[in-house]
Amino acid sequence: MHDIVISESIVIITQDPEHGRVLAHILSEYGYQSSNCDYDDALVTVGVVRPRLAVMGICDCRLGQELLRRLRAGYPEVRIIVLVPEGEYELGLDFLADGAADFLYKPVSERALRVSLDRALTFLDLQQENGILKEKSKILESSQQLCRQLFDEVPCYISVQNKDRRIVRANRQFKLDFGSCLGERCYEIYKHRTHPCPQCPVEETFRDGMVHQTEEVVTTRGGQQKIVLTLTAPLRDEKGEIHEVMELATDISQIRELQDRLTSLGLFIGSISHGVRGMLTALDGGLYRLEKGIKSQDLELVTNGAERVKLMISRIRNSVLEMLYYSKDRDLNIQLIDVQSFGDGVANFVEPKATKHDVRFQKEFHGQLGRFEIDPEVISAGLVNILENAVDACIEDEGKDRHIVSFLIEGGKDNVSFIIRDNGPGMDRSTQEKMFSLFFSSKGSKGTGLGLYIANDVVHQHGGQIHVDSTPGEGTEFRVVLPRKHVRAENRVNGGQNESGKSDGDG
Amino acid sequence: MMGKKILIIDDDPNIVTYLEDIFQDAGYATCKASDGADALAVVKAEKPDLITLDLEMPKEWGPRFYRELSQDDECSNIPVIVISGLSGNKYAIQKAVASFTKPFDREDLLKVIKETIG
Numbered sequence: 001m002h003d004i005v006i007s008e009s010i011v012i013i014t015q016d017p018e019h020g021r022v023l024a025h026i027l028s029e030y031g032y033q034s035s036n037c038d039y040d041d042a043l044v045t046v047g048v049v050r051p052r053l054a055v056m057g058i059c060d061c062r063l064g065q066e067l068l069r070r071l072r073a074g075y076p077e078v079r080i081i082v083l084v085p086e087g088e089y090e091l092g093l094d095f096l097a098d099g100a101a102d103f104l105y106k107p108v109s110e111r112a113l114r115v116s117l118d119r120a121l122t123f124l125d126l127q128q129e130n131g132i133l134k135e136k137s138k139i140l141e142s143s144q145q146l147c148r149q150l151f152d153e154v155p156c157y158i159s160v161q162n163k164d165r166r167i168v169r170a171n172r173q174f175k176l177d178f179g180s181c182l183g184e185r186c187y188e189i190y191k192h193r194t195h196p197c198p199q200c201p202v203e204e205t206f207r208d209g210m211v212h213q214t215e216e217v218v219t220t221r222g223g224q225q226k227i228v229l230t231l232t233a234p235l236r237d238e239k240g241e242i243h244e245v246m247e248l249a250t251d252i253s254q255i256r257e258l259q260d261r262l263t264s265l266g267l268f269i270g271s272i273s274h275g276v277r278g279m280l281t282a283l284d285g286g287l288y289r290l291e292k293g294i295k296s297q298d299l300e301l302v303t304n305g306a307e308r309v310k311l312m313i314s315r316i317r318n319s320v321l322e323m324l325y326y327s328k329d330r331d332l333n334i335q336l337i338d339v340q341s342f343g344d345g346v347a348n349f350v351e352p353k354a355t356k357h358d359v360r361f362q363k364e365f366h367g368q369l370g371r372f373e374i375d376p377e378v379i380s381a382g383l384v385n386i387l388e389n390a391v392d393a394c395i396e397d398e399g400k401d402r403h404i405v406s407f408l409i410e411g412g413k414d415n416v417s418f419i420i421r422d423n424g425p426g427m428d429r430s431t432q433e434k435m436f437s438l439f440f441s442s443k444g445s446k447g448t449g450l451g452l453y454i455a456n457d458v459v460h461q462h463g464g465q466i467h468v469d470s471t472p473g474e475g476t477e478f479r480v481v482l483p484r485k486h487v488r489a490e491n492r493v494n495g496g497q498n499e500s501g502k503s504d505g506d507g
Numbered sequence: 508m509m510g511k512k513i514l515i516i517d518d519d520p521n522i523v524t525y526l527e528d529i530f531q532d533a534g535y536a537t538c539k540a541s542d543g544a545d546a547l548a549v550v551k552a553e554k555p556d557l558i559t560l561d562l563e564m565p566k567e568w569g570p571r572f573y574r575e576l577s578q579d580d581e582c583s584n585i586p587v588i589v590i591s592g593l594s595g596n597k598y599a600i601q602k603a604v605a606s607f608t609k610p611f612d613r614e615d616l617l618k619v620i621k622e623t624i625g
Contacts, residue, residue, distance in 0.1 A: 274592040276592075278519050278522060278609055281522050281592075281610040283610075284613070285521055285524055285525025288528055288529065289528060308521060
């Protein structure tokens with residue numbers, strides 16, 4: 001109840017000025033500032049005063065209803081209490097139906113008027129509060145919608161975990177890549193672990209309330225591995241206690257891949273520059289002999305110098321070609337090729353080098369050789385590389401008197417196999433495991449560490465495989481199996497993804 | 508007539524041949540080792556007046572050989588010239604008489620050798 005109403009304006013509408021003055025007097029005692037008017041001035045007065053309340057005395061029912069209708073239409077926010085002749089209950093109800101806030105009988109009792117005005121004001125206050133609440137609710141709803149949208153659409157994985165480390169909320173991206181996970185534990189979902197990860201950032205945030213950061217490798221439900229940068233932040237309840245922790249994981253796999261690529265490029269440049277410097281020095285050595293031979297008219301020295309120059313130019317050429325291959329992805333130029341003449345071509349490339357160093361070169365072709373679909377340039381480069389390695393291994397081997405490199409081709413129904421065997425020093429397991437890795441070379445400054453990496457790469461690009469079997473002291477066998485029909489395979493493969501016969505056998 | 512003796516340590520036989528050629532043509536005797544691991548034995552057997560040393564070799568790399576050499580009273584005074592393809596070779600063996608990056612200038616190398624052992 002309002003005991004004193006301060007500065008509340010009210011308009012009193014009546015055709016009886018005396019009655020109006022009495023009402024104004026009564027209302028002024030409650031603190032109302034009254035403005036009196038008759039029916040004719042009612043709309044104008046209400047328009048000027050803009051009260052929240054009006055009291056309207058009814059003398060003529062029709063005129064009264066007409067005025068009420070117009071006032072309601074012009075100023076719907078004004079609460080209008082009508083005063084009807086005593087006993088005119090039905091008339092009062094009619095006015096209520098037409099939009100009056102209340103009706104009282106004339107002559108009006110002070111108490112009834114005050115109660116009615118108080119109720120009208122309470123109604124207005126509630127209406128105002130309701131309006132504010134509606135507005136707030138609208139803002140809240142749109143904020144929630146925005147938050148939900150941000151939570152779902154942000155391009156990273158967000159999960160909220162409780163003290164039991166169970167996921168209580170997760171965003172759309174998280175659910176998309178890791179499945180429905182509510183109630184599950186983070187380490188089960190992300191890493192398929194049975195125990196929490198060591199130095200769990202969520203655990204740390206629960207402990208100290210700080211933001212923590214880690215880098216993790218996680219596996220999606222599709223089996224794809226991703227490198228993610230994880231940040232955790234505390235979520236506090238109204239008492240300020242940490243009741244949940246938010247974990248935000250950003251996929252940085254591409255950045256890491258780029259970094260790896262740049263690192264390997266750095267290694268590559270280092271490796272190449274060291275090798276090339278050695279070759280250029282040896283080229284100087286060949287030129288020195290050549291010039292000395294020319295000066296002294298020594299044909300033997302000239303020939304020897306020229307051979308050295310040729311050898312170094314060929315090594316530099318190979319290094320540059322390998323470098324060019326590595327620095328740019330190239331598309332395969334697949335052609336239908338006759339296996340026999342292809343094999344002869346490869347053999348002819350390597351045989352002179354073997355013969356020159358007293359290594360017997362043995363060529364054997366078996367089965368229906370027919371034709372196959374390959375890029376002859378890259379496959380022959382790969383096979384020549386393996387064959388030259390075999391010859392080099394024999395030249396380096398001081399453990400035997402006679403060395404043989406054999407080059408076999410077996411034509412199968414769907415595949416063609418190239419078998420390269422040598423009785424050189426063989427390789428230990430560690431060398432076998434690393435030999436297809438980028439920049440691994442057992443030849444010191446003579447190798448770039450690219451040759452076998454590229455050989456492995458091109459064979460995989462052709463949908464083929466390389467198997468290796470080697471025994472230290474006895475020799476090595478490479479088996480390159482290529483399908484007759486070309487199938488498009490994954491582009492580059494990392495070193496070490498080959499199949500080593502020796503390793504398979506061991507375990 | 509052969510004068511002072513130079514030990515060439517390098518794993519690349521083509522570079523060894525080149526160094527042998529230019530040293531012998533300049534009147535020096537030569538001996539060789541293909542790796543740091545074998546080189547100390549060659550030093551003891553041949554007693555060279557100067558050593559040219561490659562840094563990166565498959566079995567044992569140059570600086571480790573140099574450490575062994577400098578700890579051996581008999582050999583620690585033999586001057587060493589580094590000839591390597593590594594760009595930072597100046598810092599690998601700081602007590603070296605000189606450091607050359609491959610491919611090196613023949614005349615410069617011979618000049619340093621002449622100044623060192625005559």
